[in-house]
Structures are given as structure tokens and as C-alpha cells.
Amino acid sequence: MTNAYSAVLQSDILNTYYADNAKKLHKTVDRILCKFGGLSGKDTDDFYSLANEVFADVIKRYDYKQPFDGFLYSCLSNKIMSEITKRNREKRKADRMAVSLDVFKGEEEELSLLDFLPSDFDTFEEAAKRQESGKYQDKVERYISKLSNRQVNILNLLIDSYEPYEIRKILEISPKEYADSMQIMRSYENVRILF
Structure with a gap:
């Protein structure tokens, strides 16, 4: 695959996902987040920002051997799961550090x-x-x-x-x-x- 053809495909992918204020990218993130409960609007915004970073990385690594949508979904899902795990770990750590005033x-x-x-x-x-x-x-x-x-x-x-x-x-x-x-x-x- 030539660099020119690759650049055209990347441009098409970018236009598809970022058209109408990144609507398709946000829908993909929303599909992943619906599996998790207790997320606020701020959390969702954080994950949209994270999705932009993942998207930039995925488009560089994309090898055109599999559908882009599946590759992106897989990478986003892994990154979001890791981020949620990290946040929950930090919450548990903070809970362990809490001290009652009656101690x-x-x-x-x-x-x-x-x-x-x-x-x-x-x-x-x-x-x-x-x-x-x-x-x-x-x-x-x-x-x-x-x-x-x-x-x-x-x-x-x-x-x-x-x-x-x-x-x-x-x-x-x-x-x-x-x-x-x-x-x-x-x-x-x-x-x-x-x-």
C-alpha cells in the first residue's frame, strides 16, 4: 500500500470519526461506557479526551489488515478499562487512608x-x-x-x-x-x- 493511498484512507477515517463534533468517536466511547455504572458527566468528558489520545495512537498503528472500527473499539475498550481500574484503585487507597475522628x-x-x-x-x-x-x-x-x-x-x-x-x-x-x-x-x- 502506497503512502499516498494510506494518507487518503487516514483522512477518510478522520473525517468519519470527527465529523459533526466527533459524533462517531463519542458514540463508540458511549457504547463502551454503558457497561460501567456510576460515571458522571465529568467522567464521560475525561473519557472523550482519552479517546482522542487513543485515536491518534491507533491511526498511526493501523495496518489495514482488519476493519478500523474493530481495531479502534478494542484499543479504546482496553484503555478505558485500565483507566477505570486505576481510578478505582486510587479511591480504595484513599479509603484506606481515611481516619475516623473518634479514633x-x-x-x-x-x-x-x-x-x-x-x-x-x-x-x-x-x-x-x-x-x-x-x-x-x-x-x-x-x-x-x-x-x-x-x-x-x-x-x-x-x-x-x-x-x-x-x-x-x-x-x-x-x-x-x-x-x-x-x-x-x-x-x-x-x-x-x-x-
Whole structure:
């Protein structure tokens, strides 16, 4: 096959795939992507860009011994699958690196990460600002009625300015039991009663 004839075929292939704003190339990518779920519009745009790179490589390597459409589809499918695998691997890696705020850090597991985060938010103070004609007492009573005895004891000790490690020592509970109780006490389901 002569270079002139090869150039004409490449030009025809380019025109076919890139006519009407790369409609045929996008349809090919869409056919591959429909096998995968959970892709956003940004993901699709990323894969269209990737398809342009693959197309440029495929047209250089095309040997005219097989149909171009099948060769392109195969190469695109392999590249997209590799990219999705890479993205999923990165997500799993990020998940493994995530740390819960309730994980205990510090000397003898006395403090959780939440103890290190500065915050001037006070649930009770905030609720007091929003109370309506004495209804605050009713809201606090409803909040406390949803808590277990251990959680009420923790709440009382927190109000009395005890530190988390002191509360655990007084109530003879483990760091995990304390963290679980605090998570329940701070949960939206319980705290929303106060507002």
C-alpha cells in the first residue's frame, strides 16, 4: 500500500470519526461506557479526551489488515478499562487512608482526634439562643429522655467540665464505649430535638 493511498484512507477515517463534533468517536466511547455504572458527566468528558489520545495512537498503528472500527473499539475498550481500574484503585487507597475522628490518639489513648479540633460551638448555648418562650426546658428533657443512663452520666460530667479521659476513668468505660456514646449523643437524630 502506497503512502499516498494510506494518507487518503487516514483522512477518510478522520473525517468519519470527527465529523459533526466527533459524533462517531463519542458514540463508540458511549457504547463502551454503558457497561460501567456510576460515571458522571465529568467522567464521560475525561473519557472523550482519552479517546482522542487513543485515536491518534491507533491511526498511526493501523495496518489495514482488519476493519478500523474493530481495531479502534478494542484499543479504546482496553484503555478505558485500565483507566477505570486505576481510578478505582486510587479511591480504595484513599479509603484506606481515611481516619475516623473518634479514633483515639495520644498518650495511653486518652484523647480522640475530636479533642484536638478547636470548636467554639456549644449545642446547649446554641439551643438556648433559639428557645421560644420557655420551651427550651421541654426540648432538653426530650433530648435527655432519648439517651441511655451511661450517656446521661457522660453528659453531666461534660457539663461539669471533666475531660474525656477523666470521664472514662470515673465511669470505668473503654475509649470505644466512650466514643460510641458520644457519637450517639451528637447524632443529628438526637440533637435536632434541641432546635
